[in-house]
Amino acid sequence: xxxxxxxxxxxxxxxxxxxxxxxxxxxxxxxxxxxxxxxxxxxxxxxxxxxxxxxxxxxxxxxxxxxxxxxxxxxxxxxxxxxxxxxxxxxxxxxxxxxxxxxxxxxxxxxxxxxxxxxxxxxxxx
Amino acid sequence: xxxxxxxxxxxxxxxxxxxxxxxxxxxxxxxxxxxxxxxxxxxxxxxxxxxxxxxxxxxxxxxxxxxxxxxxxxxxxxxxxxxxxxxxxxxxxxxxxxxxxxxxxxxxxxxxxxxxxxxxxxx
Numbered sequence: 001x002x003x004x005x006x007x008x009x010x011x012x013x014x015x016x017x018x019x020x021x022x023x024x025x026x027x028x029x030x031x032x033x034x035x036x037x038x039x040x041x042x043x044x045x046x047x048x049x050x051x052x053x054x055x056x057x058x059x060x061x062x063x064x065x066x067x068x069x070x071x072x073x074x075x076x077x078x079x080x081x082x083x084x085x086x087x088x089x090x091x092x093x094x095x096x097x098x099x100x101x102x103x104x105x106x107x108x109x110x111x112x113x114x115x116x117x118x119x120x121x122x123x124x125x126x
Numbered sequence: 127x128x129x130x131x132x133x134x135x136x137x138x139x140x141x142x143x144x145x146x147x148x149x150x151x152x153x154x155x156x157x158x159x160x161x162x163x164x165x166x167x168x169x170x171x172x173x174x175x176x177x178x179x180x181x182x183x184x185x186x187x188x189x190x191x192x193x194x195x196x197x198x199x200x201x202x203x204x205x206x207x208x209x210x211x212x213x214x215x216x217x218x219x220x221x222x223x224x225x226x227x228x229x230x231x232x233x234x235x236x237x238x239x240x241x242x243x244x245x246x247x248x249x
Contacts, residue, residue: 075163082157083160114171117174122173
């Protein structure tokens with residue numbers, strides 16, 4: 001049963017019927033990030049203190065590369081939908097709200113791709 | 127659409143309970159950590175660019191102000207994680223009791239400090 005006019009949906013008002021999907025994925029990525037955070041902390045620790053070769057070899061081992069890439073996907077998605085919620089709470093102008101949500105989503109997609117690309121480049125060396 | 131109707135008093139007239147303070151801190155650390163992801167991209171890009179840029183990155187990371195900022199980020203991350211766990215418990219419909227609310231908030235703060243200190247010494 002379709003209660004809303006096509007015009008209301010076009011303007012992006014109210015439920016776009018994906019609200020619970022975002023809410024749910026925010027929780028799923030949160031749960032995934034609990035163990036995966038360890039890999040971020042280990043990578044940062046290596047970046048601070050380890051010689052170049054050691055960091056590269058650590059990242060090139062399959063277990064570590066998979067967990068870091070999993071962390072990147074979960075964290076960047078989690079951040080993008082988290083910022084979307086914050087923007088929707090505080091930005092009242094409809095146009096600015098839509099534009100800034102899309103800017104944030106595209107920016108974090110781009111940053112996430114940049115991070116994964118960097119990991120693959122490191123794996124190729126190690 | 128403009129609203130000229132009278133508004134009920136908002137946040138600023140109440141003294142926020144501990145859970146309320148933690149709640150807004152959770153959101154602020156979330157935004158901060160999202161900005162930190164930009165720095166993460168810089169770090170992995172520096173590793174990917176080769177030994178010379180890796181050495182330059184380590185010189186930068188070796189500076190005291192940078193390390194203080196880094197550990198600020200680690201604490202923000204662990205705090206966000208701990209309060210996130212509580213949100214997951216709340217989402218399951220549990221732990222809404224008024225009398226235990228503050229106690230669990232204090233546990234959460236204590237755990238976030240203990241974890242951050244452990245990471246500092248163990249990793």
